[in-house]
Amino acid sequence: MTVGSGTVSFQRVRETNLGVVLRTVRELSPCSRAAVASATGLNKTTVSSLVADLMARGLVRETGRNSRQRVGRPGVLLALDDSSIAAVGLEVNVDYLSVVAVDLLQRELVSRHVPFDARSAGARECARHIAHTLSAMAADPGLSGRTVVGVSVAVPALIDDGTVTHAPNLGWRDVPLRGLLSDLLREAGMEGVPVRVDNDANLGAVAEYRVGSFAGTADLVYLTGEVGIGAGLLVGGEPLRGSSGFAGEVGHLSLVPDGPECACGRRGCLEALAGIGTILRGAVPDLVPDRPLSGDDVARLVEAAVERARGGDATAVGALERAGTWLGRGLAMLINVTNPGLVVLGGYFVPMGPWLLPNCRAESVASSFAPGAGGCRVELSSLGLSAAARGGATAMIHSLDAGLLPLPEPRAPAVPTAPDPA
Amino acid sequence: MTVGSGTVSFQRVRETNLGVVLRTVRELSPCSRAAVASATGLNKTTVSSLVADLMARGLVRETGRNSRQRVGRPGVLLALDDSSIAAVGLEVNVDYLSVVAVDLLQRELVSRHVPFDARSAGARECARHIAHTLSAMAADPGLSGRTVVGVSVAVPALIDDGTVTHAPNLGWRDVPLRGLLSDLLREAGMEGVPVRVDNDANLGAVAEYRVGSFAGTADLVYLTGEVGIGAGLLVGGEPLRGSSGFAGEVGHLSLVPDGPECACGRRGCLEALAGIGTILRGAVPDLVPDRPLSGDDVARLVEAAVERARGGDATAVGALERAGTWLGRGLAMLINVTNPGLVVLGGYFVPMGPWLLPNCRAESVASSFAPGAGGCRVELSSLGLSAAARGGATAMIHSLDAGLLPLPEPRAPAVPTAPDPA
Incomplete structure (x- = not known):
């Protein structure tokens, strides 16, 4: 043709x-x-x-x-017109799906958090569960009568054009998620709804830029505090993805050449020094089971660690403060390379923030070349575990404005306004 | 008004x-x-x-x-029309001025390298010398009859809107260089020629992107190998400057928490492990004087180190290879954060390249999280010590194309083409 x-x-x-x-x-x-x-x-x-x-x-x-x-x-x-359309964002993480729908004014219409063991389910079963969650969301009374203009799916993974090429914490490799979901949504009666798949840290950063407490800061970094540590970097309000999508792998910055072993096989990585696993083993050593931590374990243990720190337990406080220092060293490297105006700590770092932040801020200043860390502030996210889902929905609305997403079909013929009777 | x-x-x-x-x-x-x-x-x-x-x-x-x-x-x-205009780029460095003029097709018209002790001269005297060099360049027979559309000045410094806020290796602070030069150029009969001041590493990166051996690689890093180590980062072909102009301070990435002292007051910085001073003290220890190295010293000693390495001298070869390993570790951090497609080593790293590159490449792959360093190649610059000057001239032509620089005034009234006699 x-x-x-x-x-x-x-x-x-x-x-x-x-x-x-x-x-x-x-x-x-x-x-x-x-x-x-x-x-x-x-x-x-x-x-x-x-x-x-x-x-x-x-x-x-x-x-x-x-x-x-x-x-x-x-x-x-x-x-x-805030009554006609909705954009949907969904996040898959190790132990939950989080889904959010917003209207044209970026106001939240519906939000859900669904416990789900994505790692055990495997990619195909997980895609079916995502499609099911999305079609249930589209049928929610809160979206009644609205056209869904697009769906964004956030995954803690490296993404290449709709395909999850590598999601270490989910155990996925080369999953054509966008294609799978488009097929499943067609079967569920949502034919033709545009689907995007993106990295969770990038979408968390977008959410912070568009609707977070520090919205409008165009050069910001969002640090995921989930099972891994990833960074979403915005430069001038746009995600920095790098030449092959690997930008923001700050969890594997080497801080100590002969430091503790990291899951990646190297030593002294930021994740090995200040990842959730290390923090919990240091803060509540008696409670950590002798097996890989599940998502449930992590949520429960973070709560326990925070409770002990609040009660003044020296072991818990010490572990959190040490992690804060290492996070600050890692941030100093980010600051030396890209000089962001703001770093937002997300995920499980938020409840642990009161004990992480003081050392993290002090060390990021002490270890950066630029005086005062080049003006970079370090703050906690106010968006909780729905940040990436929220960022995805928000990005869809932004794409609509930018003419990068198909507009909904006309409901009625486009006619000019009737002449004014006055 | x-x-x-x-x-x-x-x-x-x-x-x-x-x-x-x-x-x-x-x-x-x-x-x-x-x-x-x-x-x-x-x-x-x-x-x-x-x-x-x-x-x-x-x-x-x-x-x-x-x-x-x-x-x-x-x-x-x-x-x-390649006959009417010229754009001029000049670089001030510790021991030289380099100046290049190009035509509308980016072809080099004139190029000069002037030894000049910018550190001893001080900022104001240096500005006078720059203005003198520029007006001499404008009067060069190679530019005869051409309109100079703009002048770019590269400085190894932090720049804020035409002011050099901090140039540690020149000893300058808060020098309003653009204003000084505009005044001096007016006195020299070059009134109204737009003047820009930018960081040398950023302009080196622009030169690599526009006219270097790997031109067109949109996500690249140019590493200056002068007295300090700085990086110019391009993302999508545009310099990444950061929220306050400090992006690219890779010389002060801390590779070893308890490593050797750095001039910045911290320990184990990349510059302290693989800067020219450290390399020379390791490679030709008997030749290095017991005082701060001048620009002349550096040029002479680099030549000596390369000559010894070429002759198989184990001390020289060992020092260069060690520096290559540290450079690779530093690059891995850059790669983990921004995932560039290409890193170009410039300045004095070029003659030392044969001994630096093998370890540098191997270590950048071994220490990056992304398989194969995310596809990042490490190469030597072909632009020599005029890279930043060339980048500045090139950026001026690009600005002309982008409508970001005033066009030269019409020489003749703009009339349509005469009717075709045929």
């Missing part, structure tokens, strides 16, 4: 311009069509046509009148 | 479109106006007007006729 490049290109321009108008209404809302024309440089006829299209698709709506306008015919104002 | 935003915005659109047409002619040259219109989506009248403007400014010229065109009136073809 040959497609005239002129046609394709026109279609592209139209999509891009729909995104431009959507973004502009988001920024200026409530605003008139004339204001959109003036802000975008598009002419008024084009803006009217694009607005009619966005209204038919349920993305923009008319709202009230411009009371500040003193002269001439009162104009109808535009705002985002 | 109030400027109507509509006017400013129109002016901006015109500048942007001039850049778009310039870039398009660069890509398609030789090409017809119709081809430019088709590639850019601009209409033919607009393209004709923009081309006329670019011709009046000496950036585009007409060349021959389209012999492949069989039907209709033969079209005149367009190409870049």
Whole structure:
């Protein structure tokens, strides 16, 4: 099949311009069509046509009148339509699925946390469980009548174009997750919903940038504190993925050449010195079982360690403070290389934060070349274990604005507004 | 003064479109106006007007006729005008000024290397020397009749908006270099020539990306091998500067917590283990004077070390090989954090490359988490000590294309091409 490049290109321009108008209404809302024309440089006829299209698709709506306008015919104002669409983000981790749906204004509609042993289930069973969770979510009364514009799936893994190439903590290799999910969703009646698969740390970073307590910090790092330590790096608000997707492997920065053995086979890695396993073995040595820790173990033991630290137990406090020092050394390396403005500690680091943070902050300053760690702050996440799911949903809405995601189909023919009866 | 935003915005659109047409002619040259219109989506009248403007400014010229065109009136073809402008890049380092001028096609017009003791001279005297070198360069017969569109100055320093905030190896602090140079160039009759000041490692990286042996590798790191070790990181072809300009301080990554003392006051930094000073003290211990090394010392001693290594001297070879191992460990940290596709070793690392590279490559693979160092190659620069100057000149031409640098004033009124006599 040959497609005239002129046609394709026109279609592209139209999509891009729909995104431009959507973004502009988001920024200026409530605003008139004339204001959109003036802000975008598009002419008024084009803006009217694009607005009619966005209204038919349920993305923009008319709202009230411009009371500040003193002269001439009162104009109808535009705002985002927060009632028609939803974007869904899901995170698979070792011991749970977390799923979040947001509206066009990034407000949370539904959120769920489902215990699930993803490691034992294996990749295919896990994909079936994800598809089931997604279709149950789409049928939730909280999403009633909404079009799902896209689904994002976060995995603690290296991802290449929708395929999970390596997820050490899940035991997965080369799983074509996007394809599997698209097929399963088609069977579940969600045909054609765009599916994206991304790294959990990257999506955690996106969530912090868009909706976290320090939203808007464009050069930030999100550190996952799950079974492994991974980093999502944003540069100018965009994820830094590296030339083959391996950026952010900070868990395996070598801090001490002859330090303790790491699961990766090397010695003295950050994860071997300040990973959850090491912290727990140091903080609550009597409670740690003599076998690999399950997700359940970790959640339970973190709670116990925090309780003991709160009670002033010297062993627990000492282990957490030591981990804080090592985390600070690791962060200093990140700071020396990329000079972020903010590092956000996520996952299980959050409940342990009060004992980790003081040493972590002091050491990141002491070990960085830039005075005061180049101004880098170290803070705790407020997004809890749903950060990556939230980041995925948020990224979908952002893609819609950027014209990078198919817009929902028009529900009604795109007609211009009826003439004003006044 | 109030400027109507509509006017400013129109002016901006015109500048942007001039850049778009310039870039398009660069890509398609030789090409017809119709081809430019088709590639850019601009209409033919607009393209004709923009081309006329670019011709009046000496950036585009007409060349021959389209012999492949069989039907209709033969079209005149367009190409870049390589005869009218020049962009100049200059690097200040501890013991030299290096200066390069290139034409619109990025071809080198003139290049000079001037020994100069910048550390002893102090910032103001150095600025005068730079201005003198630049005006001498502008008067060079090789640039005769050309308009200098911009000057880039590379400094081994932290730069903030034209001010050198800290150049440890030059002993400068808070020197408003761009302002000083603009004033001095005005006195020298080069009024209004845009001046930029940037970090030497960043500009070295730009040079590698645009004109080096591995040009086009968008995620690359350039490692300066001067008195200090700095890194210029490109992500997607753009310098990664960090939130306060400190990105790339890899010389102070701590490789061994209790390692040798570093000039920064910490221990075990990469620079203390594999910096030029340490390498030379290990390789030619009998030749190293008992005082801080001058730039002259370094050049002389590097030559001696290389000569001995070439002769099989075990002390020299051992010192270089050890440095290669440490460099590899440092690179592994860079790779774990940003996963570049290529690391280019520059400066004095180039002549020492045959003894550094084998261990450096092996260790960067062994110490990275990603298999095979995530595909990262380690290579030697082919740009020598003029890399940063070359990068600056190149970046100026790129800015011209991107509409980020004022275009040269029209030499003649912009008139459309005379009607074809045929």
